Amino acid sequence: KNEVEQSPQNLTAQEGEFITINCSYSVGISALHWLQQHPGGGIVSLFMLSSGKKKHGRLIATINIQEKHSSLHITASHPRDSAVYICAVTMDSNYQLIWGAGTKLIIKP
Amino acid sequence: KAGVTQTPRYLIKTRGQQVTLSCSPISGHRSVSWYQQTPGQGLQFLFEYFSETQRNKGNFPGRFSGRQFSNSRSEMNVSTLELGDSALYLCASSLALPPQETQYFGPGTRLLVL
Numbered sequence: 066k067n068e069v070e071q072s073p074q075n076l077t078a079q080e081g082e083f084i085t086i087n088c089s090y091s092v093g094i095s096a097l098h099w100l101q102q103h104p105g106g107g108i109v110s111l112f113m114l115s116s117g118k119k120k121h122g123r124l125i126a127t128i129n130i131q132e133k134h135s136s137l138h139i140t141a142s143h144p145r146d147s148a149v150y151i152c153a154v155t156m157d158s159n160y161q162l163i164w165g166a167g168t169k170l171i172i173k174p
Numbered sequence: 175k176a177g178v179t180q181t182p183r184y185l186i187k188t189r190g191q192q193v194t195l196s197c198s199p200i201s202g203h204r205s206v207s208w209y210q211q212t213p214g215q216g217l218q219f220l221f222e223y224f225s226e227t228q229r230n231k232g233n234f235p236g237r238f239s240g241r242q243f244s245n246s247r248s249e250m251n252v253s254t255l256e257l258g259d260s261a262l263y264l265c266a267s268s269l270a271l272p273p274q275e276t277q278y279f280g281p282g283t284r285l286l287v288l
Binding site: 100110151153 | 219
């Protein structure tokens with residue numbers, strides 16, 4: 066079993082829909098990261114969370130430490146949101162980053 | 175401020191050769207991490223440097239090595255290249271050691287081993 070699991074693996078939605086991507090982890094962490102990777106390889110760090118909730122524009126990230134679960138939400142989705150969204154956690158034992166497999170999101174106009 | 179830069183952006187090598195990739199972090203950043211991304215394995219952690227010292231190493235063979243210079247620039251070397259080394263190699267920098275600091279990623283070096 067992977068230490069970081071993301072769901073769904075693939076997601077296709079219509080423009081304007083509310084999007085939720087989930088991340089569950091099984092190790093002790095000191096932080097959780099959400100990253101976005103567009104075709105071509107560029108990776109952008111969206112959020113770094115250790116508790117609670119963060120909001121940036123149409124993006125919202127939440128984390129529940131007790132349940133070892135985080136969600137990334139996109140409101141009013143747009144085709145330019147199409148990308149791979151990656152969840153990664155920093156282990157509190159050795160500070161190594163463990164990556165989820167990513168969620169490929171396609172938003173259709 | 176300029177972002178993280180990686181050179182070269184694209185590279186084609188043959189099996190058995192060696193390759194050196196370079197990463198220049200954002201000015202002032204002292205931590206550099208390297209990752210390998212392949213379609214089958216996703217993102218895999220290679221190593222992490224801070225102030226010229228390797229602080230963490232992933233589960234890769236000894237053919238993969240790296241170093242960091244006093245100006246925080248980092249190089250990664252892969253010797254005796256194998257076909258399976260074909261991947262996107264990403265470098266990320268942060269002010270101090272993660273996780274306290276957000277990492278900023280470079281555009282990557284795409285390596286193709288023939």
